[in-house]
Amino acid sequence: MTKLSVNINKIATLRNSRGGNNPNVVQVALDCERFGAEGITVHPRPDERHIRYQDVYDLKTVVTTEFNIEGNPTEAKFIELVLANKPTQVTLVPDALGAITSNAGWDTITHQSRLQDLVALFKEAGIRTSIFVDPDERMVEGAKTTGTDRIELYTEPYAEHYAKDRATAIKDFVKAATLANQLGLGLNAGHDLSLENLRYFQQNIPNLLEVSIGHALVCDALYYGLENTIQFYLKETKAID
Template sequence: MPTRLSVNINKVATLRNSRGGNNPNVVKVALDCERFGAEGITVHPRPDERHIRYQDVLDLSQVLTTEFNIEGNPTEKKFVDLVLQVKPAQVTLVPDALGAVTSNAGWDTIEHRSRLIDLVGMFKEAGIRTSIFVDADERMVEGAAETGADRIELYTEPYAHQYSIDQSLALNSFIKAAERANALGLGINAGHDLSLDNLRYFQQNIPGLLEVSIGHALICDALYYGLENTIQLYLREAKAGLI
């Protein structure tokens, strides 16, 4: 299956919030992303609402026509209640620390197994596809499978960091993790610091990669190339060899 591109619009909300008001309009940008070819929209609301606000999530849920992916820390009751209210196509469970600038680690699916089983069961009962954010570690992949999750999202910052130094070495643990996920029947998503520079190599070498969620690099590139052109460039990299 071709890899789908989900655009994370958190940075658009960050820009809006920096001046107040509603410029840029988060909902309009999300709809434009869909119109320009994005196959999904991702948001990651945090308790302090420093970028995406909970009201944004509700507003987006009324108008999006592609897959809606809500990321966040399920230890926050407000987040859980929001997801159950909206019922997006997918929820991605991320173990954010309070005050963290951005996500910086995957779940320890062994230590938090019982809690994750409860959460996954609750979201799946509501008809929501559930993905668990994990490091490229076969043990964590196995732990994710034991929770009943539908997918994992591989945390790709270590790959992006190593890519410019040694491309082959950068991929080793990710290939092993993906192969283990495939063997266990888990779907594979990926995200964090993927860019026009490193996306194609990742996509071409990770077996069974279903979706990439990209925000920071894509929005930065849009400042230079324009949003429509940038989304097309990312789609080309995500589907290398297919289009």
């Protein structure tokens, strides 16, 4: 079954907008776990506009499910943070400095050598690695050469076109996922997945191990409450045709 990892960046954004410690990021992570979340994801950025580096240290001491740290490994501070905290998984994301959110996967061919070095470094430390990629079979093949354990499919294009034509929207993702399975790569997915489009994605992507969801989940929680919302998302991740 597909695991649900809750990205709590937006909780940190709300906290930072006012100063102080309300909402408490650590407590929200614990509550997410208590409500059934099977993982906690954070994506610290150099400007610390949402998750702060200290948050990662604080969360590491209390998270009991899978802890996933996402980020751009071109920053030495990010690499040091991951190695110091040894999360269950590190997801390498090529987000540009100052970008509002992640908007593309790695060119795993152009950056093959660098990614190989990073994957080896993290795996030596006992950390599972995942590389953020577009649904492009060439990029999946390139990811395989890095030695990574998993890839995470960047799903914004799917979410953007889902309402218009979901069969077409998911077509490239199915191809990429099928190839990943054939190559022995574990498969994660994330970005703009929601209660509207998650079930169809989960049911059509073979051997989907994990989805990381933050923005849509936190928005839904404003209406349904956090506990109810997590239950709704868990139901979608466990849906069977």
